[in-house]
Amino acid sequence: MKFEHLIEINDVLNPIADFLTREQLWRGLVLRADSPKLFVPHLDETSIIDRTEASMTRTLRYGNLSVTDTVNFVHLEHVHYDVPAQGEIPPSSLRMIIEEPAHEHLFVRFIYENSASVEQDEQEKMYNEYRRSAYLEADIDTVRKIRELAQAGRLDAALN
Numbered sequence: 406m407k408f409e410h411l412i413e414i415n416d417v418l419n420p421i422a423d424f425l426t427r428e429q430l431w432r433g434l435v436l437r438a439d440s441p442k443l444f445v446p447h448l449d450e451t452s453i454i455d456r457t458e459a460s461m462t463r464t465l466r467y468g469n470l471s472v473t474d475t476v477n478f479v480h481l482e483h484v485h486y487d488v489p490a491q492g493e494i495p496p497s498s499l500r501m502i503i504e505e506p507a508h509e510h511l512f513v514r515f516i517y518e519n520s521a522s523v524e525q526d527e528q529e530k531m532y533n534e535y536r537r538s539a540y541l542e543a544d545i546d547t548v549r550k551i552r553e554l555a556q557a558g559r560l561d562a563a564l565n
Contacts, residue, residue: 406526407518408537411504412548414511423552427481427503429560430511433551434484434501436560438476441465444550445543496520515544 415424425433437444438461441451450466460477472494477485483502490496497519504512517540526533554560 406521406529406533406536407516408533408540409514409516410541410544411512411514412544414513414548415509417507417510423556424509425511425552425555425560426509427505427511429555430503430513430551431481432560433547433554434503434513435478436554437547437551438463438478438484438486443554444547490520513544513548515540 414430416422439453442448448465448467452464452466453461454464454473455462458478460475462473462475464471464473466472472488473491474486474488477487479485481503483500485501486499488494488497497517499518500514500516502514502516504514506512517536521529551560
């Protein structure tokens with residue numbers, strides 16, 4: 406399954422809208438990886454196993470389920486989550502790409518991919534529609550949370 410959608414961050418046609426800078430948006434996307442409990446309330450625990458300037462490996466615990474992933478960062482461009490196969494979980498990925506087709510007209514493109522074959526996608530068509538809807542809602546919530554954090558001034562300083 407591959408699912409992709411675009412969320413507009415700054416509406417340049419609305420002069421009274423709150424604008425995010427590319428830096429604020431970037432910091433929010435990185436914070437989502439660093440502190441996922443801010444964005445995923447049903448997450449029980451996060452452990453960062455390894456961290457460099459360009460990537461991190463972490464384990465997320467949801468009740469009895471633990472998922473280890475790797476997150477790669479390309480500064481001010483994109484965040485890429487890679488989940489390798491583990492147990493009954495097939496490999497998958499999520500890429501969040503900042504796009505700016507015109508000055509300050511920011512978007513985030515969310516691209517979800519898993520390793521399912523065309524036949525598997527057809528068999529799981531109903532579930533994939535549910536997944537797409539859940540992904541879209543989660544991404545809208547992510548942008549909403551980033552806006553809240555920016556309005557509170559939490560995305561103005563460089564992340565440590």
